[in-house]
Amino acid sequence: MIKKRVTSKMVAKQAGVSQTTVSFVLNKVEGQNISPETTERVIKAARDLGYVPDATARMLARGVSDNVALVLTRPHEAVLSDEFVSYIMTGIAKVLRKEPYRILVEFIDEDMQGQTYFNLAQGKEAVGLIVIPYNPSARDIETMKTLSEEGFPITTLGKLHDTINSVSTADEQGIQDALIHLYNLGHRSIGVISYAPQDSGFTPQGRLDTYEQFMMEKNLPFNPNYIIHGAFTPESGYQAALQLLSLDQPPTAILALNDVMAFGAMTAIQESGLKVPEDVAVIGYDGILLARYTSPALTTVEAPNIEQGKLAAKMLLDIIDNKPIESRHITLTPELIIRDSCGYHLKHNKK
Amino acid sequence: MIKKRVTSKMVAKQAGVSQTTVSFVLNKVEGQNISPETTERVIKAARDLGYVPDATARMLARGVSDNVALVLTRPHEAVLSDEFVSYIMTGIAKVLRKEPYRILVEFIDEDMQGQTYFNLAQGKEAVGLIVIPYNPSARDIETMKTLSEEGFPITTLGKLHDTINSVSTADEQGIQDALIHLYNLGHRSIGVISYAPQDSGFTPQGRLDTYEQFMMEKNLPFNPNYIIHGAFTPESGYQAALQLLSLDQPPTAILALNDVMAFGAMTAIQESGLKVPEDVAVIGYDGILLARYTSPALTTVEAPNIEQGKLAAKMLLDIIDNKPIESRHITLTPELIIRDSCGYHLKHNKK
DNA sequence: ATAATCTACTAATACGCTTTAGTAAAAAGA
């Protein structure tokens, strides 16, 4: 049997004051002129009784939840093999742990996307939403837009719409940097391993477009066979690389849209008896910690994920607190980390 | 401005029934003899108005929260470089997504450990706790024990006390398997990279004890210098391996207590001009997906982390629902995955 | 000396739901 809850009423009785006063004291409400003696009496009573305010009652009375929801629209098996979400969460946690908010993690089922946002918002499960929108349907965006315009705090990771605040990484820029890096090292046939199965709806079309555009700009042949659709996991990168290698004219370089698949690709290349980077260059994306510890060390584009999480959380808090927001849309710049998997150091006689 | 909330009262009015009836219908309360016509009218009204129940009010009225808290006592920077937490969360999410519970992630600050459990429980932030206890103080354990004995649902990952339900992995067994594997391959001097800084309180003493005991059993010299304390990250594994290699008599094999540090160790060995496994064997622990994609592929002990998360969640739900629990303590068995970083296949002429 | 202001509180209500206790009308039983 759980002991009878200690309520603020009991604290009030113990301290010989009204429940109102207890609330004023414990919440440090200003302009109430509570005397120091009373204040101390209340605090002592609360401590003596082991009073813990009832979160559900407080939320109801205040009309606002304590929780910030992190909404994941990504198929959640992928959370596993890709550290992106971990990094984002870490960033969010770093900001929120100093605040009176908790993190509610919400995995969205594909069959009830739009509704969930409403439930979280209207149902007051959360004061605000940080959304990682991997596959937002038009309806989802519409829903978020509506909520956002009605004043409900939302921040998305990646810009979805002008009126929905966002913190993004300039992925197209990052992809471009990677491609230029490969190009400058002499590569003209570049394969791409996308991180989502075709038609899954999670295809990173923007990044693929960047690739296509780059090839056109450089007057390189665009070969659709050079785009393989992986599935976030290292194994899928492995398989994708094998597919690329089995082409009549395999690419001389492979860009994997996440590091984890780049790991798989490198292994596939090496197991095929080829060398990285001499025979095939590999470049990743994300900048996970392990990327420096492959052999050869993986050249990759490091996305500032923790920072992105932090900024998203900070922006959300600003919206919640009605603080003026400097910018509704922040874009972070990813950074190319040159290591050994593309042959840069070989070519430049370094290292 | 957010539109006026749609309350159950408004639904009631619209449907021409009492608010009580609305509650009965929408919650499918049994034994209330609501006619099909009324039921339908209520459902229609709710849908038409876009009614979303207020979670805070419902929780207060029911006296129970909607949330299951995942409590992380690990220093959360480590969440990053180690996939353990991601796996656990995935397991939990797989179970909870079918249930009317949400996941609340709570990072515990070291300076307020004990209190947090109480706050979550007494403050009704959560109906139950799944605790990942990396560094439980005696007081923490006492707190959890008290809560647990009072009937508050708690499941810990790893057994802390007889009266606190738990789902564990037989880590000592796993470590032993790893050591036996190395021993059978002829290794007599085995270094260990622990995953937590010395005196951090996170030191996995049980595993280190297993190591010491193993060495004694096999009549091998126990050299304290062979135990290096890392810090969860690949970089710390790298540094630790360098330290081991710089000893007068470096070990011929290294056991890293997580895979990520094993990655770092392998890189350190290779960069020192030595070969894995010919010169130094490396074995990891965790069984992360990437372990198969190092070169050589990492031999490791795979802990069933997703399963552990799932079982912890299931057990918690059973406690919450007052279902009879088969066992208060479940122990899962880790599995040695033999790949190439210890030379097994070399020795046995396979592959 | 009286009105105005300030100090230090409190009574009462609202938040939106669940749930208990009850009730009128219809059906069944005697």
Add this chain to the structure above:
DNA sequence: TCTTTTTACTAAAGCGTATTAGTAGATTAT
């Protein structure tokens, strides 16, 4: 026919907090 039971609901009482609107009594202003 009258009582009992069943059907199909509803009124009203919480849940534990925050908050608004007061209110005595003390102090200051005029």
